[in-house]
Amino acid sequence: MNADTHATSATPVGCTNFKLRQLTRRVTQHYDQHLTGSGLKITQYSLLTHVDRLGPLAPGELARRMDMSASTLTRNLQPMIAAGWLALGEGVDARSRLVHITDTGLELRRQAQRRWKAAQLSLNEKLGVATVAALHGLLDEGLAAFHEEDTHGD
Template identity: 30%
Template structure:
């Protein structure tokens, strides 16, 4: 009877890690896309992270910061810092939800105005991005990324 060795496989070379690391390539891509969107949103005074939070609140007003963090796939503490900045700017307000001590989030009238102004920059950035990668390609890739995100989230 033969037994298999219980040794670990050899570690990949640094070049191999650089070529195949999912975390590295997703972060590089994310930083570049973030820069593209931030450049197009600059006139609005919002960054893409802030715009994305405003958009999520507008689309589905959350009953808690935790619910919003889950929706956006963000750490609650990082999201809280962004939300606090939006509250300081007068763009977002909290209100009791009636569920324990949870506070819901909504856009203020100024937040709605800022969102609408930033929306033009977002549309410009999105159109430019899609012209670079192809609209049909991006539709397929974004669908796959949402699926990958669900799969990874289930393991955390």
């Protein structure tokens, strides 16, 4: 499926970046409201989930897998390491480090997962399951186009 599949006779109006940022802010607020009481923001929950699922991995690899810059990852990791949710352990040699989730982080993620699930179900209800599925498809296509551009050096 390509972008033309989703095209209509209307020409896009306004700034795509602004519209995406507006929606991202609203969706983030939605998830953060549901996560209230867990002690986590959605970005922290996402980091815990990625580290839990991917196992111990180098910060650079984690940043790549989460499609974020190394500096953004470092900024997000620091308070989570300080809180004892994540830790930096030894890597394959003395100069490398691996990020891993602690027992405290695992428990916090497990507790927050119920709230995340409620947020997802609530979002599905608010927007409609078909709309959320279509949105996921469009976002995946957009991300794939940028990843393709990155790998081709265009």
